[in-house]
Amino acid sequence: MANQLVTKAEGQELTLERVFNAPRELVFQAFTQSEHLKHWWGPRGWEVTVSDMDFRPGGSWHYCFKCMDQSQGDFYGMESWGKAVYGEIETPERIVYTDYFSDAEGTLSETMPPSHIVMTFETLEGGKTKLVNRATYASAEALQTVLDMGMEQGIGETYDRLDEYLAARQ
Template sequence: MTSKMTTKVEGNELTLERVFDAPRELVFKAFSEAEHLKRWWGPRGWTLTVCTVDFRPGGVWHYCMKCMDENQGSFYGMESWGKAVYKEIVEAERIAYVDYFSDAEGNEAAGMPSSDIVLLFEEYEGKTKLVNRATYASPEALKAVLDMGMEQGITETWDRLDEHLASVR
């Protein structure tokens, strides 16, 4: 493991940071290309069964994570759909998007919190520091996703990203 994720919660904003032992361009590609995302996105035991990426401002990333791990009890077989609508892309530096829970058709899930996400890819001692800033509508909306286990899910997801980057370097 290159480094552990740091988490900071302030009001309705969540900031996550982690350093990956990989070039910035590769870490950026891992977030922008379906073939990379399919290999690491989601917590352990979950697989992307659907992953379509239209990587441009106004484009959409639509995906389905499915729990394939029988040891996860009632989660086994569960599907979780998500959708990102890209707002801004600066090659190898920044991706801004709105993140939604969705259904299989890409409709936003009613009553579920969305967030504005800014991913920053920074050179750091020959490695890449990834900074994820997520802004929610309210502190309560942020608390709702944290209560769903989102922090553990992202920790496992970024662990899988670290393993994926090591395998393709």
Template sequence: MANQMITKVEGSVLVLERVFNAPRELVFKAFSEAEHLKHWWGPRGWEIPVCNVDFRPGGVWHYCMKCVDKNQGDFYGMESWGKGVYEEIVAPEKIVYVDYFSDAEGNENESMPSTRVTLTFDEHEGKTKLINRALYASPEALKTVLDMGMEQGISETWDRLDEHLQSLQ
């Protein structure tokens, strides 16, 4: 892979960075519209059968990821629901939201850590440098999601984002 994701842990904060060969406005749009998110959100072998986006401060993004890859063993057929509540949107520079594990009705799963995510989209030599700063309640909460394989999941998700962006240009 020519463009690897850079990962840094700073206490309770996970920082992920990657440069995408696409204009900033397009990368921002890929994070803000359901029609884009459905094509790339989630790790390989997972689809998004439900993706509702109310893209405004106070709005909610509610989605379901479903494993459709039989090679993923026990994960095959599994559904994972998530919910994001948007706090701040500055197009095309920044999106801030709180990310929760949820159920199909959008009720937050309080046994799982929530995350305050700040996405910044920086112009970078005609490309877009995406920086994801994920703030957890504690270093232990961050370790919980890292132990679940979240870093690999995001890396695969961003690979899929890169493929989606290339298909649009």
């Protein structure tokens, strides 16, 4: 991929940056509409099986992605549930939300660390968009917990899938 993910972990904050060869409005829509998210959210070999979205300040997105790739061994058949609770939305520039691990009923996990996320979408020349995702955790240890789970590789694959999805939509 030409537009690789740039990551920086410092203290309790993780910053992810990636440039997509697509207009800002389309990249923004890909994050804000359930019908888009189901095509690219999650690492390779995983599919969104539940996506209940109420995209507005105070609304939420309750989702599940499931490993459908038998070659992923013990991960095959595993489900990962999450719930994003939206705070601020400035279309098509910024989304602020808290991302939680959850269960199928939407009950938030008390054992896994949530992240407070600020996503910005910047228009670049040539019809490109720079996505900056700043995730803040309660502590450096909480951030390390998700890094140890392979979150960096997972988000890299997720953004690769987004890049492919955006290219197919243009």
